[in-house]
Amino acid sequence: MFAQAASFFTVLVASATALCSSTTVSVFNNCTQQVDPAFTPQILLGGVPTGGFPLAAHLTQVVTFPANYSGRAWGRTGCNAQGVCATGQCFTGGENCTSPAPAGPTLAQFTINGFSSLDFFNPTSGEGFNLPVTIKPDSACSTAPVSCTAANNVGPGCGATSTCPTGVGYTIQFC
Secondary structure, three states: OHHHHHHHHHHHHHHHHHHHHOEEEEEEEOOOOOEEEEEEEEEEEOOEEEEEOOEOOOOEEEEEEOOOOEEEEEEEEOOOOOOOOOEOOOOOOOOOOOOOOOOOOOEEEEEOOOHHHEEEEEEEOOOOOOOOEEEEEOOOOOOOOEEEOEOOOEOOEOOOOEEEEOOOOEEEEEO
């Protein structure tokens, strides 16, 4: 009985630690057309792993980056129901992207709970540009929003790595 209780407690503590270490990210589509955000590796949408989803114009979807997440997000445009897109196309997975970011889209890159309990993030258009992208930390961090507004890392903070303490939430804004 004691072994079962200890095992349950261990699972409970591990689950709580993972939940506390995760990061909430609001994905806001400020564009006039649908954008299909993609993520590699996968993130959580409503507790379910996903690599992407459609997001109608001017709507927000809240997702969760798992503890110690290190990956990329990007916007895909002109996508059909099968996940075939005009820009930002995934190599596999269709709408639910399961492949790394292709060359071409503007990227939002994150490392959550990196060195010294800091999150590292940056937008970049150094590999291509398809949409303006802004990363905004929430009010728990004094770092200003950073944006890529054109190709070749044009925009305030575009291509430069910024930091916030782990535990901060973020908004990724397209357009």
